[in-house]
Amino acid sequence: MTKSFTDKLGKGGYGTVYKGSLPNGHPVAVKMLTESKGNGEEFINEVASISRTSHVNIVRLLGFCLDGSKRALIYDFMPNGSLEKFIFTDRSQIESTLGWNKLFEIVVGVARGLEYLHRGCNTRIVHFDIKPHNILLDQDFCPKISDFGLAKLCTSKESIISLIGARGTIGYIAPEVFSRNFGVVSSKSDVYSYGMMVLEMVGGRKNLDVTTTSSSETYFPHYLYKNINQYCVEACGDNGEAIEIVRKMILVALWCIQTMPDDRPSMSRVVNMLEGDISDLQLPPKP
The missing domain is CATH 3.30.200.20 (Phosphorylase Kinase; domain 1)
Known part of the structure; x- marks a missing residue:
C-alpha cells in the first residue's frame, strides 16, 4: 500500500x-x-x-x-497538503496561489466543519488542536479538519469538559485550558483556536512574532485591533471587495479569541457572522 x-x-x-x-x-x-x-x-x-x-x-x-x-x-489523500504551507509564506505568494476569496472560503469551510463537530454529528466532538497544520486541502482547496488525536467526545447534554492537564498546541490553546480561572473548558475552546488560526491566515505570520523590530507588532491580534482599517488597506490596496473580506475575517476572529469563553460566539454564530452582512459586525472588546 x-x-x-x-x-x-x-x-x-x-x-x-x-x-x-x-x-x-x-x-x-x-x-x-x-x-x-x-x-x-x-x-x-x-x-x-x-x-x-x-x-x-x-x-x-x-x-x-x-x-x-x-x-x-x-x-x-489530500493533494494540496496542509494549510500551514500556504499561509506562512510571502504575502504576494499567498495571494497569487489562493487569493482572498479562496482564503475566505477556507475560513468558512473550517467554521462549518467545527459547527458540525460541536452540534451536527451524533456525538458532540471537541477537537482541541485546531491549527493550520491540521487543516488539509483537497485538489480544489476545500478544507478538511484532520488529526483527532486530542479530541474529546461528549454526550449531547454535556457542555463542560473535564480535562487532566492542558492539551493542544502553544499559540492556539484557549486560556481556560491552561487555567480554570478563565472559565470552564468546552467547545468554546475550539472557537478560540479557530480565531487564532484565522488571524494567522489574514497576516501570513504567526500571531506571536518575537523577531519583529516593533514591539507593538509582536502580538499580531493587538496590532490588528488597533490598526484594523490601516491593515486592510495595506493588505488589499484599493480592492474594495478584498478589504471587506479581510475586515470580516479579522472582526470574527477577534470575537473568537475573547479571553472569557462566555464572550466568544458559538461556531454556529461564527458561520452566521461570516455569511452575513459586514455592517452587522461590531468591533469586540480588546482580547
Missing part, C-alpha cells in the same frame, strides 16, 4: 504520514502512530471520534490497522 513507506508526507507529534494507494489505485494517506504512546489513547480517540463523522469539511477515515504495538490510520 505504501511502497515500503518511501513517500513521506509529513511528521507530527503523534506519528508519521506516508502516501500510499489502495488496490484499486485510490490514493491514500497512511498515518503510522508513534509506538511510545502508552495505552494508545490518541489512536482510540481518533478512530472513535472521526468514525462518527460525515461532513465535507472533515477528513474521511477509510480504515485503520492495529497489530500489536503498531497502529495505522488510513485517510483520503
Whole structure:
C-alpha cells in the first residue's frame, strides 16, 4: 500500500504520514502512530471520534490497522497538503496561489466543519488542536479538519469538559485550558483556536512574532485591533471587495479569541457572522 513507506508526507507529534494507494489505485494517506504512546489513547480517540463523522469539511477515515504495538490510520489523500504551507509564506505568494476569496472560503469551510463537530454529528466532538497544520486541502482547496488525536467526545447534554492537564498546541490553546480561572473548558475552546488560526491566515505570520523590530507588532491580534482599517488597506490596496473580506475575517476572529469563553460566539454564530452582512459586525472588546 505504501511502497515500503518511501513517500513521506509529513511528521507530527503523534506519528508519521506516508502516501500510499489502495488496490484499486485510490490514493491514500497512511498515518503510522508513534509506538511510545502508552495505552494508545490518541489512536482510540481518533478512530472513535472521526468514525462518527460525515461532513465535507472533515477528513474521511477509510480504515485503520492495529497489530500489536503498531497502529495505522488510513485517510483520503489530500493533494494540496496542509494549510500551514500556504499561509506562512510571502504575502504576494499567498495571494497569487489562493487569493482572498479562496482564503475566505477556507475560513468558512473550517467554521462549518467545527459547527458540525460541536452540534451536527451524533456525538458532540471537541477537537482541541485546531491549527493550520491540521487543516488539509483537497485538489480544489476545500478544507478538511484532520488529526483527532486530542479530541474529546461528549454526550449531547454535556457542555463542560473535564480535562487532566492542558492539551493542544502553544499559540492556539484557549486560556481556560491552561487555567480554570478563565472559565470552564468546552467547545468554546475550539472557537478560540479557530480565531487564532484565522488571524494567522489574514497576516501570513504567526500571531506571536518575537523577531519583529516593533514591539507593538509582536502580538499580531493587538496590532490588528488597533490598526484594523490601516491593515486592510495595506493588505488589499484599493480592492474594495478584498478589504471587506479581510475586515470580516479579522472582526470574527477577534470575537473568537475573547479571553472569557462566555464572550466568544458559538461556531454556529461564527458561520452566521461570516455569511452575513459586514455592517452587522461590531468591533469586540480588546482580547
